[in-house]
Amino acid sequence: MTDDIKTSAEALEAAAIPRKRDVGKDGKGQTADLPKALEEGIERKSAAQWAYERLILYIQKFEETLDSDQEAAMGFTGGDAGVLRIEGMGYFDPDMITFYGSDPAGGRTQLVQHVSQLNVMLRALPKHVDQAEPNRIGFRLAQELEETTG
Template sequence: MSYNFNLPQSNMMDQLKEIQRITAEKEDSQKASGFHKRLIRIINEFDESLDQDHEVGMRLVTFGQAITFHVTEIGYFNPHLIRFIGRLEDGSSVELVQHTSQISFLLMAVKRLNPDVPKQPIGFISE
């Protein structure tokens, strides 16, 4: 981006605001909050492809063990922690907090735990 310092004051202020916006956006993309936004977009796109009998499930594989759960919320703690919140098949609550560099999961369609309640998009929570 080139800068023309002979511009009227109002144009210089606009350029400064744009530089600040771009810098903040870049910083956010490197934090858990930026990672969180991308995860939400990916998960909701997957959810849109499912029929009304299924919802988003997630399978996490760690230390040779696999856990599958129904995703209800995803949150974050900046700078690098992501929270996955949901329910197991028996209805018990689970929450996984993981560093952004360690996240690896499989999105999958799972039968809805409560098909009588309308489907909800994956929720958003923050620090």
């Protein structure tokens, strides 16, 4: 038992977890099969861990739509910060998410964001010309998550 105070919105969200449903541009809905790591121990996860795990799923599904010359990146809203090619991701309990990567010019970039301000726009960027294969960060992150929880 904890003394955490939850808003009614947080209580409703917790009661609905874990479910996912998306409707694509074709109008057909899809309900995702959630990885084991997302279905277990929800009541013990911080807001940061829970956001991190769900973002992995979104990135992985986004990467499935990319061709062999594209990689996942994220665009920033509300400013001129530009685009970050996603090369890594993490969280810091209880409430911080971080993205590691590079900008289009190759400069090292890191975004640290509070989960209450989380807003991620996934974008496709051309892979680096010197790479044989595109970097599939979603697959790598999901694999690491399964290894640490299962």
